[in-house]
Amino acid sequence: MSYTPPAIRKVNVVRYVTPLREGGSLPAIVEADDDFLYVAKFRGAGQGTKALIADLIGAELARAAGLKVPELVLVELDEAFGRTEPDEEIQDLLKGSTGTNLGVHYLSGAISFDPVVNKADAMLASKIVWLDALLTNVDRTAKNTNMLVWNRELWMIDFGACLYFHHSWDNWEQLAMSPFTNVKSHVLLAQASQLDEADKLLAAVVTPELLNAILRSIPDDWLKGHGSPDEMRRVYHEFITRRIAASSIFLKEAQDASAKLI
Numbered sequence: 001m002s003y004t005p006p007a008i009r010k011v012n013v014v015r016y017v018t019p020l021r022e023g024g025s026l027p028a029i030v031e032a033d034d035d036f037l038y039v040a041k042f043r044g045a046g047q048g049t050k051a052l053i054a055d056l057i058g059a060e061l062a063r064a065a066g067l068k069v070p071e072l073v074l075v076e077l078d079e080a081f082g083r084t085e086p087d088e089e090i091q092d093l094l095k096g097s098t099g100t101n102l103g104v105h106y107l108s109g110a111i112s113f114d115p116v117v118n119k120a121d122a123m124l125a126s127k128i129v130w131l132d133a134l135l136t137n138v139d140r141t142a143k144n145t146n147m148l149v150w151n152r153e154l155w156m157i158d159f160g161a162c163l164y165f166h167h168s169w170d171n172w173e174q175l176a177m178s179p180f181t182n183v184k185s186h187v188l189l190a191q192a193s194q195l196d197e198a199d200k201l202l203a204a205v206v207t208p209e210l211l212n213a214i215l216r217s218i219p220d221d222w223l224k225g226h227g228s229p230d231e232m233r234r235v236y237h238e239f240i241t242r243r244i245a246a247s248s249i250f251l252k253e254a255q256d257a258s259a260k261l262i
């Protein structure tokens with residue numbers, strides 16, 4: 001059965017609640033006009049809209065893979081918020097983020113995944129490692145797991161460090177066919193003992209049609225600087241489909257790294 005990603009809703013920020021200073025990009029908890037709280041990722045942060053694009057693609061592919069991911073929304077930020085914020089650093093960030101940003105539903109009471117305390121079963125860990133290797137996610141390590149435990153279930157957050165080829169846009173064809181050496185630092189690698197099974201399952205899930213649907217949900221004004229929005233969508237599509245077609249390359253890298261842990 002084919003999977004159709006959910007439509008991404010649009011909301012408007014009505015209240016800036018508090019910054020989250022764990023990361024360098026200063027995401028924040030905001031309240032929207034649907035009365036829900038979201039973790040807002042801002043286009044005015046250091047990596048700009050590229051981090052938002054990676055986050056959206058990664059989160060929606062994870063959802064398609066059957067992983068738990070909080071709802072994503074497109075967050076509209078009015079320029080008035082930048083004028084009323086007393087903190088100059090946050091004020092500059094908000095002024096530079098007027099327009100469409102990315103929001104992640106806030107999971108109240110969630111705790112960070114602790115690899116010493118929390119465990120994932122073999123298939124779940126294998127799916128996560130496979131997906132992060134596919135997307136070249138350099139930021140799911142023991143130091144920064146980017147996973148939460150909420151209602152006793154594992155939830156995936158923050159895919160903004162994926163698809164790092166788009167920060168230079170050079171040589172993406174070669175990078176699409178390369179192993180992912182950072183997999184050796186993946187927080188779940190030791191538990192990912194079913195990578196072959198995950199490869200067969202997820203390679204069938206991530207279809208060209210699914211990728212097209214996800215890429216169409218990216219706002220055009222996030223896709224600037226390397227051709228037209230549609231041309232950039234084509235490169236993202238081609239990069240991911242090429243990696244899937246040659247998944248044996250990054251799969252072997254992960255399995256070899258896993259064997260060294262034993």
